[in-house]
Amino acid sequence: MLLNLYQKVTRFIDHDARTARYLFLIVAIGFGLFTFFGDNKPLQGPIEHEWINAFDSIVSFILFLLLLLCNPCKKYFQEFGYLLIYILNIGNVYLLYATGFDIQYSYQFIVVYVISGWFFRSELAFVFFFTSINTALILSLLVASSTTPPTFDFYATYVVAAVAQVVLIRYRFNVEHMLTESEKKYRLLAQNSFDLICVHDADGSLEFVSPSVKRLLGYEPDELIGHKPYEIVHEADKHIIRSLVLTGKNHPSIQHPIQYRLKHKDGSYVWIETIFTPLDSPDGKTNVVLSQTRDIRRSKGYQIQLEERTKELERSNADLETFAFVSSHDMQEPLRMIANYMQLLKRKYAGKLDKEAEEYIDFASNGAITLQQLLRDLLSYSRITRADIKQEKVNVNQLMKEVLRNIQLEIKERNAEITIGELYSVVSDKNLLMLVLQNLTLNGLKYNHSKTPEVEVTCTTMATGFEFCVADNGIGIKPEHQKRIFEPFHRLHTKAEIPGTGLGLSICKKIVERLGGTIRLESEYGVGSKFYFTLPK
Ligand code: ADP
Numbered sequence: 001m002l003l004n005l006y007q008k009v010t011r012f013i014d015h016d017a018r019t020a021r022y023l024f025l026i027v028a029i030g031f032g033l034f035t036f037f038g039d040n041k042p043l044q045g046p047i048e049h050e051w052i053n054a055f056d057s058i059v060s061f062i063l064f065l066l067l068l069l070c071n072p073c074k075k076y077f078q079e080f081g082y083l084l085i086y087i088l089n090i091g092n093v094y095l096l097y098a099t100g101f102d103i104q105y106s107y108q109f110i111v112v113y114v115i116s117g118w119f120f121r122s123e124l125a126f127v128f129f130f131t132s133i134n135t136a137l138i139l140s141l142l143v144a145s146s147t148t149p150p151t152f153d154f155y156a157t158y159v160v161a162a163v164a165q166v167v168l169i170r171y172r173f174n175v176e177h178m179l180t181e182s183e184k185k186y187r188l189l190a191q192n193s194f195d196l197i198c199v200h201d202a203d204g205s206l207e208f209v210s211p212s213v214k215r216l217l218g219y220e221p222d223e224l225i226g227h228k229p230y231e232i233v234h235e236a237d238k239h240i241i242r243s244l245v246l247t248g249k250n251h252p253s254i255q256h257p258i259q260y261r262l263k264h265k266d267g268s269y270v271w272i273e274t275i276f277t278p279l280d281s282p283d284g285k286t287n288v289v290l291s292q293t294r295d296i297r298r299s300k301g302y303q304i305q306l307e308e309r310t311k312e313l314e315r316s317n318a319d320l321e322t323f324a325f326v327s328s329h330d331m332q333e334p335l336r337m338i339a340n341y342m343q344l345l346k347r348k349y350a351g352k353l354d355k356e357a358e359e360y361i362d363f364a365s366n367g368a369i370t371l372q373q374l375l376r377d378l379l380s381y382s383r384i385t386r387a388d389i390k391q392e393k394v395n396v397n398q399l400m401k402e403v404l405r406n407i408q409l410e411i412k413e414r415n416a417e418i419t420i421g422e423l424y425s426v427v428s429d430k431n432l433l434m435l436v437l438q439n440l441t442l443n444g445l446k447y448n449h450s451k452t453p454e455v456e457v458t459c460t461t462m463a464t465g466f467e468f469c470v471a472d473n474g475i476g477i478k479p480e481h482q483k484r485i486f487e488p489f490h491r492l493h494t495k496a497e498i499p500g501t502g503l504g505l506s507i508c509k510k511i512v513e514r515l516g517g518t519i520r521l522e523s524e525y526g527v528g529s530k531f532y533f534t535l536p537k
Pocket of ligand 1: 447476491502504506529
């Protein structure tokens, strides 16, 4: 507790120069008062005690001014202050001697003597002070003891003061030693850190810059101290730092990493990432900001490369889609002609050609029909990426009824049973959603060997949206094929077994993703499949 109290007092005096200043001002005023109103006893020496008091008052006042005007941490001011403290105390020793160790002056001496001890920041200076003042005092005691022996009061107060001073100063230096040691550790950390560590004052100027700045930006720390880093921020990134200043130091955004460019000494720019952390001063106000800066040139390079590649990919993807769209669109016309003429040929020469020739015509016209279907699917596949998404309220129950009307032929042919559950209305693109539901329902009938195929369409609501499910009692899909069936042209059957182009599910996937959802599958081979797709709310 004692140590704690002591630390508080020393911190109070050391860190608040004002306190020290006022102590010396009080001492100066005290001596001033002694000068004019003190007890006028005859002195043993050649100097009048008023003069000594006046001298002490002036010295204390100079100490007050020194602390008021100058930074007490500057070495030469500090040493000049030590000198004045010696002089002040020697003056007091002389006064004690001259007044015959009068108890009034001994209190005065002891107050100044103990206060002075607090201002020594170096152990050596304190030891010198202590021995010189006490030697001077002992010598004057020896000289005086024959003529005017000092009183017991004087000895008692003096010894207690000297012991108290030594004990307290020892504590102080121990605490300071501990502080210096821990500060040394942190300084070592900051100085040897690979990252750049800086301390900024209240208006952003740099107070401390770690030596790693040389490696990162080519400057010596001294070249940047006192400057604002804003001066070397890339023009294009200045707004980032400006907005940071505007949002204020207490704004939470300050603790997120910010990426920007700083000018290297050689004129080039370096991509860096900084985290600013406001540090609270002992008075609870934020007046210092710590920044940690990291070189991100390499990762930034990768990021830029990746962005360029992605753009390139997007471009070539768009080119491919345009190509698929244009070619499938343009191929439709000549293909329709081939199919029509094949039909015409078949009709006109029916019975006139031999069997083999008729078979060839059948192959050719079937091929043309398959190709037509493929082109139609390709066209709608490439249209999905280009289509504008309309956002409208869609009554999915109603939409499902339309789907059933569209595929009523297939339903009848297969003697199928379609059950529609309670389907939620959504905000989405009606036509695209219809394509998905129709494709999935048709697949439920198509990939189904049951005598009465069953398809059930249901919907559940989730926190982020809706999940629709199209379930069938069809042939099911083996687990090893389940992932790949959403890829274009990936089919599990030959065209002879079950006709199709292999584009239906990839069209569904593309649509669902464009509508902001996902599609997945659960299936048991030989039992049936459930296709789930989500739509955002
Ligand atoms: P297609 O347009 O040829 O029908 P899809 O992309 O719709 O092609 O389907 C791809 C493959 O996925 C099909 O060949 C089929 O094997 C399988 N498949 C799709 N839906 C079902 C389903 N409901 N039940 C079983 N298999 C299915």
